[in-house]
Amino acid sequence: MTRIASHRGGTLEFGDSTPTGFRSTARLPLEEVEFDLHPSIDGAIMVHHDPTLDGTTDKSGEICKLTEAEIRAARINYSVGEHPVSLAELCELYADSAVDFRCEFKPDCNGVPYSDFVPKAIKVLKHHNMLKRTGFSSFLLATLDELARHTDSTRLWLVSPAVQTQLGLKAVIEVAQAHGIPEIGLNIDRADTQVMAQVEQAGIEFGCWAAHDAAQITKALQLKVKVFTTDRPSLAIALRTSFAREAGQ
Numbered sequence: 001m002t003r004i005a006s007h008r009g010g011t012l013e014f015g016d017s018t019p020t021g022f023r024s025t026a027r028l029p030l031e032e033v034e035f036d037l038h039p040s041i042d043g044a045i046m047v048h049h050d051p052t053l054d055g056t057t058d059k060s061g062e063i064c065k066l067t068e069a070e071i072r073a074a075r076i077n078y079s080v081g082e083h084p085v086s087l088a089e090l091c092e093l094y095a096d097s098a099v100d101f102r103c104e105f106k107p108d109c110n111g112v113p114y115s116d117f118v119p120k121a122i123k124v125l126k127h128h129n130m131l132k133r134t135g136f137s138s139f140l141l142a143t144l145d146e147l148a149r150h151t152d153s154t155r156l157w158l159v160s161p162a163v164q165t166q167l168g169l170k171a172v173i174e175v176a177q178a179h180g181i182p183e184i185g186l187n188i189d190r191a192d193t194q195v196m197a198q199v200e201q202a203g204i205e206f207g208c209w210a211a212h213d214a215a216q217i218t219k220a221l222q223l224k225v226k227v228f229t230t231d232r233p234s235l236a237i238a239l240r241t242s243f244a245r246e247a248g249q
């Protein structure tokens with residue numbers, strides 16, 4: 001069965017990385033919750049997509065230059081007046097959930113990985129007994145390499161359409177193999193049966209990201225990718241249920 005990952009806690013249904021989105025996802029019949037991490041200036045690990053607060057909250061500024069209290073003061077757009085949570089809080093929300101973590105490491109505003117951030121996040125996941133339930137993802141090879149030095153957990157390389165075009169799929173596969181990366185994720189609009197077969201024949205697992213509308217979700221289900229991220233988890237669950245019903249007839 002294709003796994004569903006609720007992207008940022010289901011952005012199009014609950015707002016971007018909101019407590020309600022994460023709390024709801026924890027109870028949904030799906031397999032993963034996807035989220036992104038950034039450090040505050042005073043050592044907290046905050047769950048938020050962008051490296052700044054500007055695009056998704058009523059506040060502005062780079063997360064890594066703000067205190068935890070300043071980040072928590074931001075109200076998330078399209079939420080029910082909610083504020084960003086920490087990784088520790090997210091762990092507590094999922095302690096009794098059947099949904100596993102898909103943790104993405106994002107870079108700072110300049111596209112540079114935060115220094116010494118990966119081991120700090122791993123420490124928090126371990127402390128909350130969530131590390132064994134966590135798969136990691138990143139667009140950055142340096143971050144995937146760093147992850148390999150600190151954990152045996154699954155690492156997924158998010159390949160952007162630009163990288164897929166510029167390198168070509170053959171080179172993408174070679175780079176993944178050279179870095180010991182077991183799984184890649186392509187944008188759903190850049191995936192097809194041929195691409196998927198080429199990746200899987202190389203012994204690399206295949207998933208997709210950004211399957212947000214019905215056509216994109218259906219495509220991921222028909223391809224039978226390992227996992228896909230979606231901003232609309234409820235829609236994905238409904239489509240997967242009817243897809244399974246039709247397949248069973």
Ligand code: FE
Nearest residue numbers: 034035036104
């Ligand atoms: Fe992400």
